[in-house]
Amino acid sequence: MVGLPGQGMHLQLDALSLLFLGLLAPQIVASAVAGMRGSVTFWAFVLGMVLALAAADAFTLIFGFELMSAASWLLVLRGDARPATFYVTMAVFSGACLIPAVFLPASSVAFLLILLGAGAKAGLAPLHSWLPKAHPAPPAGVSALMSGGMVKVALYVLIRYAFIILAPAQQPWWGVVLIVAGLGSVLIGALRAMLELELKTVLACSTVEHVGLIAVGLGVALRAKAMGDPILAGLALQAALLCAVAHGLFKPLLFLGAGEVKHAVGTSSLNWLGGLMRGMPRLGGLMLLGAAGMAALPLGPGFAPEFLLLHAVIGAAATGGILARIGFTASLALLGLGAALALGAAVRLIGIGFLGRPRTLQAAAAEDIGRGPLFAMGLLAVLMLPVALLPGLVLQLLTPVVMELAPAAQTPPLAYVPVPLLLLGFLVLAAAGFVLQRWGVRGTRAAPSWNGGFGAPPPWLPFGDPLTQPSATGFAEPVARAIGQGLLTRDMADPAEEWVVAPLLRVHLKGVRLAERIRRATIRERLAFVFVALVLFLLALGLGEGG
């Protein structure tokens, strides 16, 4: 038996771990089908995640977690060596926080360590800046599983400890810390998703945003649970869990699609794509579904969680002390900003990458996806349907998990019901279609674009001059100018780089210099050190005896 001597490893499944395992299963299948099934490291990565989710004791949990980190580090390293060092540093940091935390008694210190460790692994602000670098590096199947699965495993650890294991020591301010970190992630993640050029980086930034949304939901629930508000706790937990489910479906789909784009075009920079919907209609349609989820559009899979979350925050602002209420009002504004930015990012992904004219010959000649990736993405898209159209039913399935996390919680039925809305939409469409067919002039005619009256492009540019087409940079320019300059650093980099990573690097450099100085000490210095230490020791001893 492996494990701690005399204890072994214990596995146990409860509602929470079953939910996360269920969330992981379609992603693993999709990634494996999409081309990762031959890689041993990939299966080690999967094993680590499953172990962490099914663990019944702290050692197994940490073992699985670290196996997951190590395997994913190898996978990142194979894709791109540059972010791998940064990634492994963050992984070691998160391990260094988690290992002491799981053996501590229930206390606020343990919660903060768990938050630091799991939050760093999940990409929660301000420890998120590694995620948009590391997630795009490995092949698409691994990126999909890292964004959709690994992040969820980290959140699972956070949920398990914050809600169940550390429950005896629960404090309302734990929730506040989570909400603040979540809001930071939402804002920075959505803004960077709007501004980044590389398709996979856009998706990784959007993952930071969704982790932030989940964290806000968890924070509101944690605070409500500690303050004894069962309705709010239930609502916020539903929001967080449903968001995790929806994100676990549409984000792997988008990552797999981004990988296929890179495979077909040779690049996945938005400024070199364009018009892919023409050559890759199947991929384009699937990506459109995923983007609708990412943008949280109604009738899509992402709307119900956003709806619940906004209602939870409104509910939190309706009660409590005046400072907390003002804080929740501000959170609502930030969530609104984040939601609109996420919409902009999703629209930009589709509008610049898949619509319009091709910007390169490779984009014009791209061929549609093969059967394997189509099956993988199709599986995720089909699973998105119940989340999109019957969220009330999915929430009922989540009820045991909510009850496990907050036994007193109440789960009222969801106020957003897509099916009648869809029926109403069908009626409107039928009426409009009837009018257009009965009285309108039927059929369409292809014609050159009007384009403000410009002449036709020269014959050697069949799709017109690519430079006259709005680029991804140009599309985001108004947002970059109005918001980016205020929130990001001068060269549009992540503020976490300047405020968190750079100081840590400086400390690290100083530490290295000091260690090197000690290593190079001359014999005289060493002898002097030993002598001084001896004198001080004797002095302390003498003072202790005398006093």
Add this chain to the structure above:
Amino acid sequence: MLGFALSLIATLLHAAFIFAAAPLLMGLVGKIRAWALGRRGAPVWQPYLLLYKLLRKSTLVPETATELFAVWPVAAFLAISLAALLVPSFCTGMLTADLSDFITLIGLFALARAATVLGGLETGFGFGGAGAGREILFSIFAEAALLVVLLGFVLLAHGATVDGIAVAFATQHIGISVSLGFALAALLAVALTETGRIPTDNPSGHLELAMVHEAMVLEYSGRFLLLFEYAAMLRLLLWMDLIGTIFLPFFMARADDVLSWPLGLLCWVVKLGLMVVILSLFEISTAKMRVFRVPEFLGASMLLGFLAGVFLFVAARIGL
């Protein structure tokens, strides 16, 4: 049973009225604007003629457009029609009352916006892209402002459906409060932006560089343009209904009380007329602002919404 039948009839009447009246509203705004400027102006039924003309014209699809060219106008029209069906007009308690959650409405606005922006990016020519980028910029602040304003309503009405807010504001004694004034100002700013009116956008502008909403539909013609134009008309009516329902819920009919309908209808017409006049006069008395001033305008409205919430909290604290 009778109640259900009555509310079904009320819902159908509501649908018929909004789809029939939306172009008229646009025509009235144009007429009053022209009068106030000393011109005669087009007849008020001009928008109906425009829609009919577009219906009878052939539909051109640009060669550089993808297969989804036809999807965006349909999606934009669908989202706006759904939103218009959800917002009460002359009576409360329609069949759609439970669906009319304010956040669903915000989501439907976002859906319409996404469809329009994608339509602008569809053919890959400059004006559409420029308009699309600006639309996204405006929407960021508009959505935040809308959510903050919503908070104030939910706190006062203890419910988040537009129908519930209307009933609560009509029956409870809310009184005139500073918060509601701030919320009204914030909501008006968002409404002007969403419907693409002066000062954020000029619906009758003809300079592509300065356009936002119009720039995105430049490549559309025939039936597709008809859907976009009709959606724009419905959007104006929808926002007037929304503001009228929340801030002027006086004499609104109940769906299960058929005797109250005539008065409700009359008051609805009066409310719309009042708002049309105010909108027209406001539009001729201000100029369109620069694109990068709009975020400041909407940021101010967000702050007003925020203040509305804060004043409510303070009032609750000191027991007003």
